[in-house]
Amino acid sequence: MQRHDLVMARGSTLSFENFRKHFVEIAGTDFGMHSPRWVTHYGNAARQADRYRDGRVFLSGDAAHIHYPAGGQGQNLGIQDAVNLGWKLAITLRGNGSDDLLDTYESERHPVGARVLTNTRAQTALQRPGAHVEALRDIMGDLIDMDVVRQRLGVMITALDIRYDTNGDHPLAGRRVPDGDLITAEGDTRVCELLRSGRPMLLQLNGNQVSSAQGWLDRLEVVDARSRAERWAVPGVGDIAVPAAILVRPDGYAAWVGGEPEGDGLAESLPTWFGPAA
Structure with missing residues (x-):
């Protein structure tokens, strides 16, 4: 049940003592909070x-979108x-990218924003006072008790279910x-450690070899590795068998995945994302 008197009127002044008082009423304690450097409140200025692109001008972060801070997604x-934008600009400045590659920044990131x-607006609506919204919160509470609903909302808010068109x-x-x-050959590592160079990577797993990447070795790191696990957990998908090879973009997303060493699509994926062969 939401207390209507906790919703402050637009333009009202917030004091730390007022905030602490209401916090204690809700949580039963103030957890020792004191000496704030800054106290303010905010509304839902969602824009x-x-x-995200107009010629040589690109927008990202708060310049491209602002929203209510529900879920800490910003x-x-x-x-x-x-x-996403950085590695595409880098490849283009080195002479291997194109306008089409730069256009994928907007086509990939605008839908995510x-x-x-959408989901922060929904969370804002659920925080409003009134009997109708309280009824909606009760129903949502029942739904969130279901594992499938929690998992769906969890991967959405954490952005772990993003899938780009490759x-x-x-x-x-x-x-x-x-x-x-x-x-x-250098020892134990993890996929994220291999991404530190900021370069595209062809990850060849469990003894598989991909020969059709020869024309891109000037800009592509080739890593041979064995996976300690036979299956990987993919959020929003479930467990999958570790593939034979993965073409990994510098942002950590798979541009191509081969179930077999010479899987279909690698020859098309390499020039699409990393320019023509040398």
Whole structure:
């Protein structure tokens, strides 16, 4: 049950003592809070730019979208914008990218931003006072008791269910590559550790070799590794068999996934994302 008197009128002044008083009423304690540096309140100024690119101008982070801070999604959203755009700009500045590659920044990230605005608006609506919203919160509370609902909302708010269009049928294609435990010639490592160079990577797993990447070795790191696990957990999908090879973008998403060493689509994926062969 939401207390109507806890919802402050627009333009009212918030004091720390007032905040602490209401916090104690809700939580039973103030957890020792004291000496705030800054006290304010905020509304739901949800906005999104119509476009993320106009010629040589790109928008990302708070310049592209702002929303109610429900779920703490803003930082993740902005960082992923920047990483998505950053590697595409880098490849283009090195002479291997194109306008088509730069256009994928907007086509990939604009829908993600729109979805965050949608789910934060829904959470804002659930926080409003009134009998109708209280009834809706009760129903949502019952639904969230269900595992399938919690999992669906969890992967959405954490952005772990994002899937970009990479023209691949494999369940991992276009998704974030799991941070699996690997063994390389240099020793034990993890997928995320291999991404530190910021370069595209062809990850060849469990003895499989991909020969059709020879024309891209000037900009592509090739890593041979063995997976400690036979299956990887993919949020929003479930467990999948560790594939033979993965073409990993610098932002950690799979541009191509091969079930077999020479799986269909690699020859098309390499120039699409990383330019023509040398």
